Amino acid sequence: MTDVLEKGISLRGVTKTYGSTVALAQLDLDLRPGEVLGVAGPNGAGKSTLVRMIAGEERPTLGTLTFDGRPWSPSVEWQAVAVVHQEPQLFPNLTVAENVMVGREASGTRRPKLGAADAAVMEALGIGDLRNRALEDCSLATQQRTEIARAVARAARVFLFDEPNSALTAKESDELFREIHQLADSGRIVVLITHRLEDLVEQCKRVAVVRDGRVRTILEGEALTEEGLARQLVVDATVTVATDTASGATRDPNAPPVFATRGWTLPGVFSDITLHGAPNEIVALMGVEGSGARELLRSLAGLEGCGGALTINGVAGTEAIDRFTAYVPATRQFSLYSNYTVGENLLVRLGRPEIAGAAFALRKRQMKTLAEDAVKRFMVKTGSITQPIRSLSGGNQQKVAIAQALNCSPKLLLLEEPTRGVDIHSKSEIYRLLETFAAEGNSVVMFCTEVLEIYEAAHRVHVVSEGRLSPPLAIADYDHVEQLATDITRLEGEQRGGAVAAAE
């Protein structure tokens, strides 16, 4: 492809590698002024690398970018590009107006003054009245508008919205999308990156599906539907252990559940959830950010103050949570200790009598044995147990994070996005670990955002949307991941319809 856009940005053969990992592989994409382009893709597909590339935070290893037909280097001309994140990256201690002005070139040593143009921009975005308020006292929606205003004021021509509405209310999101369309209508280039398929379908003219570091397809017109997108996100994905899990340990439907909730409620997030997990069962909770799925999982680990009843292994309440659950957060920085070795990280959740004896003295020899066993059992690839944890690959670090939790022998394991940012090989090993753990009569609940992960690792999935739990889908009923993706999308749509009906 040598023909590039006369007007707009063209990416041609853009490749980005980090060591041996390929984040973007020969990616071609056109961004046209005046339209909202959607970008969809599973985690780790290269979306965020793409955003960083266009924003000038990364340089391509290979390939070219052009803007209006001229070669373009965003890392030099970064002023042209604005990224609006889910979490605005601004100065919370400054006022709205100061945030719009901060970093402005050519102001010399004088404090910049708010010009008439800035005021007009803020007025147009509906934040004119708030200009003297400290940003930290403003709502998230206002903060995002401040970020937009800041970019408009410096005459940015490209706007990248990265999961912008995941923490906004429905009304705030509608307003945000109105702003997004206004930006596009005024001839700017607008890209919307989101997991929410409905937003992509409703707001975008074209949606590029990114998988394995390249644009697999661009959906537009009739072809642009939620089901179509859902299928494209998982089609020809490498299914790793689906056959293993489908024929996993036999589950007795009459066995008493490992855990069960009744009337489980977190005000404002979800209400009256009834959920249970059978022995040997892996349950997935699927939902976008803000749906309540993540909070539901965290509530089972006792991290959210919930009303209602929870019993685990026949014990009720907080005591049950403390005794029988172990929780693995989504980011490894919340579970691993960078000042500790691999072995110490594996054992850090243990206490007496496992690693300490009388007078709380550590049993060093015992610790060595336990850590070495854990390295073998959990398939951690490490030279020795005394290596720093940071020397491991992401996948192996994740195994250590999960092993750390499994080492305290819970009955109920709770995981958030268990294989986020993990390579394919470690992924399948992690799924195997979960399967083995469940097969010992335990229960696993995981929060997922990817259909493929559910298909490969779970036995049952509930879709969470607007704080409500869908009826379960049994994964064993599906021969193809595309079919599961379609059904999950349908359930999500029905749930939203139901929620709207209930609200009206």
Place this chain on the structure above:
Amino acid sequence: MAPTDTPQTTATHGPGIRAAGRATVDVALRVGGLFAAVIVVAIIFIIINPAFANPNLAVSVLRSMSSVAIMAMGLTLVIVVGEIDLSFGAMYGLAANSLAVMWIVGGVPVYLAIPLVLCIGAVVGLFNGVLVTSIKIPSFIVTLGSYNLLYGLSLWVTNSGTFNPVYPPPGSTMDQGQLDFFIGLTQNIGAYRLSIEVFWMIGIAIVVGFLLHRTLFGFRLTAIGGNPTAGQLARLPVKRYKILAFVLCGVLASIAGMLDFSFIQTTQPDIGLSQTFPVFAAVIIGGASLTGGKGTIIGTLGGALLLAELQIGLALLSPGPHVQQIFLGAVTIGAVALDLFLTRIRKSRAA
């Protein structure tokens, strides 16, 4: 640095170091370097003035590092768990002063007054710890406040006076047995007249070193300092351990205050205040990281030893007090800079 490189690079060091692991090697290098510095500095002093090659001088270095080291070990615990304590110097002063007032003025037997002072140290630590963990005031602010608070208390209980048990104020009579016991806590013994205070320091170092490096408490304390969020999510007793670290710091400061009182035999309201920064310097030179999760007792002892050596050596060379201060500053910054520099070199070599 590709993660797969690591096993090979470790392997080239041979089986001994491989078994010890990189983290241990880091600590060993740091501590080894520190004691090498102590020896080099000693040699330099001896070259400048051969009369310094004198065991009596070594003995006085050890004595003068003792109270600094005892406080520094308490501070190490607090720093390892990721907090800061600025109040131990004032606690040191309050310990000596309240002991003096209780015993010399109030007539409380010293055998009872000492445990009472230890309790005061524990209560002060509890106060700091609870404010930090429950109300979530940053420890820098809490302990800056308690520093002033404790100094104020010292002024109050002593009525701004100075005390000496050997020369009690008119109207008080001292029990000779108690006086002998108290002064005996730190008396000089042996041919080189080594103070017993040094043995207190060694004993405390063994206990605190065991606590930090060989018990579940220390294991978790270091973990919490390295990643408090992870500790919370893994249901480690984060609050309790932080409070305990402050309590131990308070108790150790009160021990140091009483031992120095026993040795010097005189107390005034503002003693200890000027100890705050040398103690910090000892901990930092010893390799503890202010971001938490890193620090050793042996390193802290090395830091205190190096500082005491410089202080006494420079005082004897007598170029004036400014030189000691300049060296204290230069050595603190230099030690950390050197450590970061060497770490970077080793990392880039490993990659």
